[in-house]
Amino acid sequence: MKAMLQRRLPLLTTGAIFAALFIAAGLKYEGFFSSNVAVNLFTDNAVLGLTAIGMTLVIFAGGIDLSVGAVAGFTSIFVATLIEQHGVHPALAGAAALAIGGALGAGMGAIIHWFKQPAFLITLAGMFLMRGCAFWLNTESVGINHPLYARAADIYWEFGPVGVPLVAAILAVGLIIGGVIGHTTRFGRNLLALGGNEQSALLMGLPVGASKVGVYAFSGFCAAAAGLVGTLYTGSGNPSTGIGLELDAIAVVVIGGTVLTGGRGHMLGTVFGLLIFGTIQSVLLFDGRLSPWWARILVGVLLLAFILLQRGLVRAVGKGK
Secondary structure (H helix, E strand, C coil): CHHHHHHHHHHHHHHHHHHHHHHHHHHHCCCCCCHHHHHHHHHCCHHHHHHHHHHHHHHHCCCCCCCHHHHHHHHHHHHHHHHHHHCCCHHHHHHHHHHHHHHHHHHHHHHHHHCCCCHHHHHHHHHHHHHHHHHHHCCCCEECCCHHHHHHHCCEEEECCEEEEHHHHHHHHHHHHHHHHHHHCHHHHHHHHHHHCHHHHHHCCCCHHHHHHHHHHHHHHHHHHHHHHHHHHHCEECCCCCCCHHHHHHHHHHHCCCCCCCCCCCHHHHHHHHHHHHHHHHHHHHHCCCCCHHHHHHHHHHHHHHHHHHHHHHHHHHHHC
16 A cells, blocks of 8 residues: 555645646636636647657656657648648648658657667657758748638537637547556556566567557657647647657656656656646746746756656665565
């Protein structure tokens, strides 16, 4: 029981920090306790949230994916260019972007596994490759004027006084799917075993290679989906989309209690990490006097605190065995 509480402590801490932050902001700023603010936490952070889903599973397996921001940027300008300059239907352009993102991820996973290369270096190469391709396609932002995008912007689901836009709904569905894959499937359990100890996973006969290729393919798919959702959110494509997104995604996952070295974590923690990130940004917006850099400072402090907390817990659990 004590060991289980210790393992769940980062997740519980993240949930408590989010609750304390949201309640404190609600007490200080009039109108903060509203359904619009709650929904906007998902809407405004849909691109980051979708990227963090894939990053969570990659970190489960003890890996890292630095290419996600560049994949989102490439997808954004790729889809916009195909639609506006080549007359391709948005559904076909989106499907092609998702396939490219998944294929790139699978390729990086295969190189990481079969050539025994560090994930950091291979995904760094992927980042440069996709960022370069994005600016090769177009150096300027491209507006999307297709009727399908206009209709998508008007889609809302009413739940009493709460209106949920399409972008927020996509993120919510993505988080549920990511949680199901990570915690209820054999693939998710294999990732946690792989992150806990790759050598032991091999000795147990787990499909280590297939798991690595699969999780990087899933991360690439999520990053492409994030870029696609970014075009729905802004109504345009931009090759600069997603610069620094990979670091924000890693921060959200680690603040959510997932251990950076792999083998332990929870998708619900990523949800809390994302909500903390969004709440800090909302507080800055409501206050209006604070610089946006305060968000970076607070995220940095939280990130450092959670890394130290995780380090302490790993030692405590190890001594308790």
